[in-house]
Amino acid sequence: MxxxxxxxxxxxxxxxxxxxxxxxxxxxxxxxxxxxxxxxxxxxxxxxxxxxxxxxxxxxxxxxxxxxxxxxxxxxxVYKRGAAAQVRKDEREKCLDIAIYERGNFPSNPEHRTPSADTAYRACDRIIEAIRALTDDEGKKS
Structure with a gap:
């Protein structure tokens, strides 16, 4: 609820x-x-x-x-024409910033990570890659 x-x-x-x-x-x-x-x-x-x-x-x-x-x-x-695209772009940038921040909570050297930290680090990498692969209304990548 x-x-x-x-x-x-x-x-x-x-x-x-x-x-x-x-x-x-x-x-x-x-x-x-x-x-x-x-x-x-x-x-x-x-x-x-x-x-x-x-x-x-x-x-x-x-x-x-x-x-x-x-x-x-x-x-x-109510979004004006074109404003929705900017809202989506802004939200993607926020999500990207959060994923990069969260990845920073884990050691970048895989030898210094626990198995669960390694899984989380790699998950953050996949999220970052996925967000960067998204295209805007004009076909440009984020």
């Missing part, structure tokens, strides 16, 4: 649009009498300066109040 949402976006210091699941939205029964309630994706704007959401009936909603809105489930930020 995941922890309850705290009302804040992934990067609360940055203003921007975010996706939410809105549970149980039902179309106007006068127009669609046979329609059933279905979850839909909706978009709301996070204002980093005021720490409020807009888009919930156009009334600014503070993060602590948004966390109590049971019909809304936070999905994540």
């Amino acid at each position: 995941t922890a309850p949402w705290n009302g804040l976006p992934d990067q609360p210091e940055r203003s921007g649009w975010h996706n939410f699941w809105l549970e149980g939205l039902k179309p106007d029964p006068e127009i669609y009498p046979d329609a059933e309630a279905e979850p839909v994706v909706t978009v709301c704007y996070w204002d980093a300066d005021t720490q409020c959401w807009s888009g919930f009936d156009e009334v600014p909603v503070p993060a602590e109040d948004a966390a109590k809105m049971v019909d809304f489930e936070y999905i994540g930020p």
Whole structure:
């Protein structure tokens, strides 16, 4: 089970649009009498300066109040075209840095490693190689 949402976006210091699941939205029964309630994706704007959401009936909603809105489930930020590629690249670089750091916890000379340290060192090497082999949207390696 995941922890309850705290009302804040992934990067609360940055203003921007975010996706939410809105549970149980039902179309106007006068127009669609046979329609059933279905979850839909909706978009709301996070204002980093005021720490409020807009888009919930156009009334600014503070993060602590948004966390109590049971019909809304936070999905994540809306990425502009090309931004998702940069996010993937940034995440790969973070993963690469962590793998290199973790490999540094073991002696680089195989003669000084225990069998389990040798296994961990080689696993870090494989992870580093795999991350470096990944290509971006233009086919360039990481």
